[in-house]
Structure formats: structure tokens, C-alpha cells
Amino acid sequence: MRVVEAFRESFGAEPHGVWHAPGRVNLIGEHTDYNGGFVLPFAVPWGVTAAVSPRQDGLVRLRSLQAAGPAVTVEDLRQAEGWTRYAVGVVWALREAGHPVRGADIVIDGDVPRGAGLSSSAALEVAVGLALDELYGLGLSRMEIALAAQKAENDFVGMPCGIMDQAASALGEEGKALFLDCRTLGTRAIPFDLAAHGLRLLIINTGVHHELADGQYARRRQDCESAAARLGVDALRDVTDLAGALALLSGDERRRTQHVVTENHRVEAVVGLLRAGAVSEIGALLNVSHLSLRDQFEVSCPELDVAVEAAVRGGARGARMTGGGFGGSAIALVADDRVETVRDSVLLAYAERGWAPPEVRPATPAAGARRLA
Numbered sequence: 001m002r003v004v005e006a007f008r009e010s011f012g013a014e015p016h017g018v019w020h021a022p023g024r025v026n027l028i029g030e031h032t033d034y035n036g037g038f039v040l041p042f043a044v045p046w047g048v049t050a051a052v053s054p055r056q057d058g059l060v061r062l063r064s065l066q067a068a069g070p071a072v073t074v075e076d077l078r079q080a081e082g083w084t085r086y087a088v089g090v091v092w093a094l095r096e097a098g099h100p101v102r103g104a105d106i107v108i109d110g111d112v113p114r115g116a117g118l119s120s121s122a123a124l125e126v127a128v129g130l131a132l133d134e135l136y137g138l139g140l141s142r143m144e145i146a147l148a149a150q151k152a153e154n155d156f157v158g159m160p161c162g163i164m165d166q167a168a169s170a171l172g173e174e175g176k177a178l179f180l181d182c183r184t185l186g187t188r189a190i191p192f193d194l195a196a197h198g199l200r201l202l203i204i205n206t207g208v209h210h211e212l213a214d215g216q217y218a219r220r221r222q223d224c225e226s227a228a229a230r231l232g233v234d235a236l237r238d239v240t241d242l243a244g245a246l247a248l249l250s251g252d253e254r255r256r257t258q259h260v261v262t263e264n265h266r267v268e269a270v271v272g273l274l275r276a277g278a279v280s281e282i283g284a285l286l287n288v289s290h291l292s293l294r295d296q297f298e299v300s301c302p303e304l305d306v307a308v309e310a311a312v313r314g315g316a317r318g319a320r321m322t323g324g325g326f327g328g329s330a331i332a333l334v335a336d337d338r339v340e341t342v343r344d345s346v347l348l349a350y351a352e353r354g355w356a357p358p359e360v361r362p363a364t365p366a367a368g369a370r371r372l373a
Contacts, residue, residue, distance in 0.1 A: 001373065003065065003109040007051040010063045010071045011105045015051035016135055021127035021369035022047035023118035024168035025203060025331060026322050027177055027192070028282075028289050029267040031297055033162025035224050035260045036183040036235035038267040041164055042192060042365035043172025044203075048110040048123040049372065050087075052131040055103030060088055064108040071107075083108075086121050089152030090128045097148065099138050104131075113359060116205040117328020121157075122165035125149035130170070130369045142369070143185055146170040160221055172368030179271050183237060190274050192365050197279040200339055202332045204311065204319075204346055205359040206303040209327040217324050220297060224260060227253035236260040259296035263289060283318025283333050290320030290330075299325025306349050307358060314338070314345025331363075 007015045022043035029039035055061070062084050063071035074080050080088035087106055094101045106128060112120040129145040132138070140148070146166035153159050153166075167180055167187070176189040194200055228236050230253065231245050239245045242261045246254055266289055270282045290308050294300040304321040311319040311332035319332035334342045343360045350357055 001049075003049050003051045003107055004373070006063065006065055006109070007053075007105070007107040010107055011053070011061065013053065015105070015107070016053040017131060017371055018049060018051045018373040019127050019131040019134075019369065020047055020049045020372050021123045021130065021169045022172060022366050023112040023120055023123045024165055024172070025118055025201075025329070025363055026164065026168075027201075027331070028270050028286060028320070029164075029263060030289065030293055030322070030325075031220060031224075031299070032237070032260055032263050032267065033164040033180075033182040034160070034221055035228075036237035037260060037264040039164045039180050039182060040177050040190065040267050040270060041168035041172075041180070042177040043168055043368050044112075044118055044363050045366045046112045046118065047169070048108060048112070048120060048127045050124075050127040050131055051107045052128070052135065053105045054135045055105060057103055059103045060091055061105045062087055062108070063106070064110075066108070066110055083124075085157050086124045086152065087128045089156030090125050090132065090149055092156050093148045093151040094129070094132060094138070096151070099136065101132050101136055101138075104128075104135070106131075113205050113361075116203065116207075116359075117323035118203075119165040119169070119323070121153065121159075122149060122169045125152055126166055126169040126369045130371070134371065142170040143167065143187075145369075160218055168368075170369050172366060174367045175365050177274070177365060179267075183235070190271055192274060192279070194279065194364060198336050199279060199317075200334050200336060200362045201364070202311070202316075202334055202339065202342065202360055203363050204307045204330045204332060205361075206307060206327060206329065207356060207358060208301070208303045216299070216326060220256065220299065223252045223256040227257045231257075237264060255296040255298070259292045262292060280317055280333075280335075283316070286318030286320045286331070286333060287312065293321055293325065297325075301326055303327065303355065303358075304330050306353065307346055308332075310346040310349035311342050314342040316342050
């Protein structure tokens with residue numbers, strides 16, 4: 001295992017263990033998590049592997065096989081920079097919660113496709129969190145590890161994400177999607193056996209990331225919070241009379257509210273169809289979700305729109321952007337005998353515009369975070 005070899009090379013010793021946490025793709029339920037709503041992600045076969053040993057001197061030493069250079073030593077956690085903030089942030093979050101995490105040597109290896117929006121950051125956080133939980137005997141539940149990882153990203157890194165990414169990485173199950181109520185943190189594993197229904201879910205990695213996305217993400221969250229305050233509810237998840245709510249709102253607040261409320265209902269509808277074994281019927285809901293993200297939440301981009309439109313034109317049962325938006329990936333639900341046709345349709349649409357070809361690969365629900373060695 002190359003992460004172990006790199007650990008030996010970097011620190012002159014064997015790691016105490018090796019842990020893996022997957023990235024995630026969200027089947028449906030976008031920008032609902034920080035509104036107290038519902039999401040339906042699943043863990044993907046790619047993620048982050050961490051070789052870790054504890055330290056007693058308070059230092060955190062880190063190396064990534066995806067970043068050039070030797071290991072970095074962090075004495076003052078707040079001085080962490082770049083990718084190290086995600087790992088160091090977990091150490092900080094656990095210490096903030098009163099856990100006796102004294103330090104660690106960490107080597108990271110990852111295989112999440114670059115620029116795909118499959119949440120490699122959450123995978124890194126959860127892998128480190130799970131390792132520290134076991135090494136220091138903290139006795140945390142998987143959801144508590146996910147919450148520590150979210151706190152690291154919110155309060156240490158400064159990205160105001162919801163709990164979905166970390167929860168999917170920590171609690172994912174092979175062959176199942178994770179239905180998560182982001183307010184109560186209640187979860188349910190939902191069977192999502194594509195092969196049994198002659199289907200595949202393709203991830204179309206556009207490879208693009210538009211600038212200002214982080215600021216725009218925060219702006220969308222602010223729109224939702226201000227709309228909820230204007231409506232007198234704790235979060236947009238609490239809106240039960242959509243028509244009445246929309247009559248009280250205008251502009252961005254009105255559009256954001258319409259998306260969040262209807263997206264929550266789409267998640268519940270998809271869960272119902274999956275539990276009934278009607279997997280192929282969820283395609284129409286994926287299509288509507290994309291239109292809502294494009295027109296009401298305004299987080300799509302030309303590359304995502306073209307990928308979705310070309311996939312549907314090529315015969316996909318449904319397609320939509322997935323993740324925070326402004327780039328990253330789209331997903332397409334495709335019958336086995338239409339995979340090549342859909343792929344060719346997307347590649348042709350990109351070629352006609354002079355764009356670099358996107359990477360298209362199938363994804364099946366994978367196991368969540370776990371110890372490997």
C-alpha cells in the first residue's frame with residue numbers, strides 16, 4: 001500500500017493504522033441540507049486514504065501524495081495552509097469539543113477525480129476523524145465524527161457547508177443511498193441496486209470550476225436565511241404553504257425558497273419510488289431538479305447545462321447537476337444499452353463547442369468510512 005510506504009519514508013516508522021473515507025455523489029436534494037431539509041447522497045468508490053499515528057507533543061505532521069514536497073509540520077493549528085487545513089481542522093474541532101487529541105503524523109492518498117465536485121474535502125476530514133477517534137479511544141459515533149468534520153470545514157476552513165457530505169462519507173453503505181434529515185440527523189439506508197434494474201448512474205465530470213463559487217455559495221445560504229426570517233420560520237424546510245410564502249417574497253429570496261421547498265418534496269418522492277423498486281421512474285425528478293437549480297437557485301453553468309441536455313438527448317432517463325454548482329459534475333440515469341449512446345452524445349456536444357471532453361464514468365453506492373489496516 002503506497003500510503004504506508006510514504007509514511008515510512010516520511011516519518012521513519014510504521015503507521016498505527018490506515019483508514020479510508022469515500023467521496024460522495026448526491027442523487028437528489030441540493031442546497032437543502034443547510035436549510036434543515038432532506039438529502040439523498042451515496043458514497044462513491046473513490047476517496048481518501050490516511051495512514052496515521054498519534055503523537056504526544058501537540059504537533060501535527062502531514063504529507064499528501066497529491067501535493068509536491070515533504071511533510072509539513074504544524075505547531076500552531078491556526079497557521080495551517082492549503083489542503084492541510086482540512087486535516088488540521090479536524091484535530092482542532094476535536095480539541096474544541098474537549099477530546100484529548102494530542103497530535104498526529106498523517107500521510108494522505110486520494111483518488112477522487114479532480115475537479116469533479118465529489119467532496120474529497122469531506123473524505124479527507126472523515127478519514128482523519130475516524131483515525132483519531134480510534135487512536136485516542138474517543139468512542140464517537142459515525143454521526144459525531146461527521147459533525148466534527150463539518151465543524152472543521154465551517155469554523156476552521158471557513159466553508160459554510162451543511163452536514164450532507166460528511167454524513168455520506170461516514171455512514172454510506174454499499175448498494176444503498178443515505179436518506180438524511182439534516183435537522184434531526186435521522187438517517188435511513190435506501191436500497192439503490194442499479195444493476196438489478198438494468199441501469200447505471202453515470203457521473204459526467206465537466207472538469208471546470210468557475211471562480212467566485214465559494215462566495216456565491218455563501219450568498220445563496222444568506223438568501224435562504226433572510227427568506228426564512230422574512231417568513232417567520234426557523235428554516236425554509238418549515239414552509240408548508242409555498243404559494244402563500246412566495247406571495248410574501250420577491251427576487252432572489254422568492255426563487256431560492258421555491259427551489260428549496262420543491263426540492264425537499266422531490267427527495268421524498270425519489271425515496272418513495274426507490275423503496276417501491278421503481279428505480280427507472282426517478283429520472284423525471286432528476287430532470288426537474290436540474291431545471292430548478294438552474295433557474296431558481298441559479299447555481300448551474302453552461303458546461304453543466306450542456307452535459308445534462310446532451311445526456312437526456314442521448315437517451316438518459318434523467319440527468320441533473322450534482323453538488324454545490326458552478327462546475328463539477330452532472331449525473332445521468334441510463335439504461336445499460338444506452339450508456340455508449342449517452343456518452344457519445346455528451347462528448348459530441350462538448351466537441352461542438354470546442355470544450356475539453358468531460359470524463360464520464362459509472363458510479364455505484366460504495367461502503368462508507370472504515371479502517372483498512
